[in-house]
Amino acid sequence: MSEKINRQWLLAARPEGMLNDGNFKQTETPIPEPGEGEFLAKTIYVGVEPAMRGQMLPQSAYAQVMQIGDVIRAGGVSQIIKSNHPDFAVGDMIQCSPGFQEYMVSDGKMVSKLPDGLNAEAVLSVFGGTGFTAYYGMVETGEVKEGDTVLISGAAGAVGNIAGQIAKIKGASKVVGLAGTDEKCKWLIDEIGFDAAINYKDDDYADQIRAAFPDGMNVFFDNVGGEILDVALNNLALNARVVICGGISRYNKDHKVPGPENYFNLVYKRARMEGFIIVDNLHRAQEFSDAMTPWLEDGSLKYQVDIIEGFENLPNGLMRLFTGANKGKQLIKVNDPI
Ligand SMILES: NC(=O)c1ccc[n+]([C@@H]2O[C@H](COP(=O)([O-])OP(=O)(O)OC[C@H]3O[C@@H](n4cnc5c(N)ncnc54)[C@H](OP(=O)(O)O)[C@@H]3O)[C@@H](O)[C@H]2O)c1
Structure with missing residues (x-):
């Protein structure tokens, strides 16, 4: 050339x-x-x-x-x-x-x-929009706190794996990831530090989610939407936070997809579902990186x-x-x- x-x-x-x-x-x-x-x-x-x-x-x-x-x-x-x-x-x-x-x-x-x-x-990755999305979604929208149980969809992706690590750092008692292959699930547990991971392509993945959260989940961090969001809404704990970060399952569809059938569980569980767009918060990049730098330095957060x-x-x-x-x-x- x-x-x-x-x-x-x-x-x-x-x-x-x-x-x-x-x-x-x-x-x-x-x-x-x-x-x-x-x-x-x-x-x-x-x-x-x-x-x-x-x-x-x-x-x-x-x-x-x-x-x-x-x-x-x-x-x-x-x-x-x-x-x-x-x-x-x-x-x-x-x-x-x-x-x-x-x-x-x-x-x-x-x-x-x-x-x-x-x-x-x-x-x-971790210090760009991707890491800030994970931080903002998990800490501010998700209000993750010590002892929470957390489910993350798209967990082996860019945002998802960081969101899971942040939940663990913040003291979540159980962090479970959803991913599309068994190999990714193993990676999430062995390399990234998730407590468990479920292959959402398994026929019984909804049963596996229910079994993983017998008392419901406190935080659902959603990157995928569609059926996975519906299943998660059926497994919320009281006062759960549902973080709508993305909806990749709908991005390649050229028609409008139906909303979640189980949304009324937000009422029964006094739960909150909230979306956000990180570009609204990029002026806070310094604050996010200040929060995340010590975690990277002490090895608790890996990119x-x-x-x-x-x-x-x-x-x-x-x-x-x-x-x-x-x-x-x-x-x-x-x-x-x-
Ligand atoms: N709100 C915001 O400000 C903000 C900012 C950045 C990103 N986002 C959103 O956050 C999500 C994650 O972004 P990212 O950059 O971290 O991407 P990413 O997760 O690294 O890449 C996409 C992953 O999504 C999964 N996927 C693809 N098609 C799927 C489908 N039909 N159903 C289920 N899973 C599917 C695949 O993993 P599997 O092998 O597990 O299927 C793939 O590896 C996206 O929805 C993105 O639009 C939002």
Whole structure:
């Protein structure tokens, strides 16, 4: 590849059903030149998340939609290779939104240098939007406290595994994860420290949930929605908190899906169900990282990244989220740093 070329992945067609290769188109443009007060940065890592599919649709409930022909929008870490900006030097590693492309020019807005002592993997997982989502959802919305019993869906994913670790740190007496393979369930128990894990593809998974929470659960942290949410609502303890973080089971459906049949248990159990969007709270990033730093330092919180390599694999990295191929935060390494 010529060094003067910027390879990009564009939105070729809006998704209908599962994302597929036809939604993406590769193109090449000249590498842009930074003007006065700007810098050129080379993409090192791109991080993907399920909400990106929603931004490819013609309308989005809260995020700016991508237009056909736009570079696929995504967060990541880049390295500055040319700078006309007084505050950024060649070699600086920055957290930014490179999108699915190899180079970007920026004026430094919405960009931050990696904090001292933190590598790109940590910044894109536990100390990025992913970790803050887990923290905010579990601690603030879920109000997890000592002795609570907790169920987490999508537990082996980026947010889910961190939410489970935070629940344990906060003194939850039992943390159970739901995941889509036996291997992920074993990983959650052996490596991440969950007390138990259930494969939601087992025919009797609802019975397994009931058996795991004979007195009902105090917190349900939901990344999945659909039938799993309904089963959880049937197994709440008194005053339970149901945290609606995500609903990935509905993201590839092009029709409206019915609401949970068991919602009235919120009344019987005097329970609360509440959703949140982390971008409303990004101004609190420092507060979240202050809370989480000691846990990372003493080893009680570990970050989990699932790294695949290569610019060509950017669409594949996003599609892996919807087939359950990833464990922990899905990153795509596009280039080595200089
Ligand atoms: N509220 C917010 O501010 C906020 C912020 C970030 C993320 N989120 C949401 O939080 C959820 C988790 O995000 P993430 O970045 O951590 O993604 P993720 O969990 O790392 O990746 C997706 C995982 O979801 C599971 N999955 C995929 N399709 C599924 C289906 N049809 N039914 C059940 N499970 C399915 C797969 O695991 P299995 O093998 O276990 O199926 C897959 O590995 C998403 O719904 C996301 O939109 C919300």
